[in-house]
Amino acid sequence: MKRCIDAREFSRYIDGMLDRKSMEGLEAHCRDCERCARELDSWKKLKEMLDGVPGAAVPEGFREKVMSRIAGEKILPARPAAGPRQILAAAILFLAALYSMFRPLLRPLLSDVLSHLAKPLSVMMYNFLSAMGIDPALLIRFLGNVMANLQELFPFFIAGTIAMSAVFALLVLGERTARQSG
């Protein structure tokens, strides 16, 4: 006689998930083996009991009630999925929030990172200007003047920021209009 049936096999059998060959093999084995026949019987009974657990009897007239309830409803237009711009905006907001929360910790770290990054750049710039025959001290003096006259340059910064925001808003609106018409 073949080896006895595994409990998992019985569980699959009662779900009707065995292929035809395995199912016939199981049934044939149970005809010869009393122990497995009893086991199969108890698995079948368990399924019967579980299927008989109440709680799923749908109230009478349920379907009609649902249909009369939705009679006055309208199907809403599909919600657009978040585009790359929304994801980028959300990421920027998240990072800004994170920075404001951990500012005391992050500030020295960030300034360290920036100064490490700026060092090779300033060396490159110095070498570049020297190679072009320009005195790097001139540029340093120019930047110093800019910093000293920052208050006078402030309206230009504001105008630049407004112009950039307007361009960004136009781009977003343009994309939305294109999506709606498409």
Add this chain to the structure above:
Amino acid sequence: MQDYEIVRLCLQGRTEYFEKLVERYQKLVYSLARTSLKDPQLAEDAAQEAFAKAYRHLASYNPEYRFSTWIARITANTCTDFMRKRREFCPIEDALEVSDPEGSPERQVIGRETKKRLETLIEGLDPKYRQPLMLYHVSGMRYEEIAEYLKVPMSIVKNRIYRARKMLKRAMED
């Protein structure tokens, strides 16, 4: 007719076809609501609300996923909203104790005491085993649907249902 075809017809304005979806999934939706909410009337309201929500957001349904898991998710969220409003949580035995006055012949065969014992044993199961078991036997969901609904691999669903049954079987035989 496939679910996505019915959805497409509804979106084309033939909203009477939505009834077919209600007919197909009313047992699933109601049983999910019934196992989450204590009051049968509240469960019926939640089930109706779930269908109404599904109808309103039909255009957002993605046919790449099964309609059953989509509506099951809507039902679960609706029940959570109802529970939040009522602050009324339901122990599983209350949901199971509802007796079917008519009852199918196979249900009548099961002895009252055995039934009660099984209900107590189910209630005593770890929720991670009880939930897929109930979804399979009471809500009539298939393994793939349960896996999609619970967001776990199908092998886990199969294993948990098998282990739940084994635990129940052993306890019933004791």
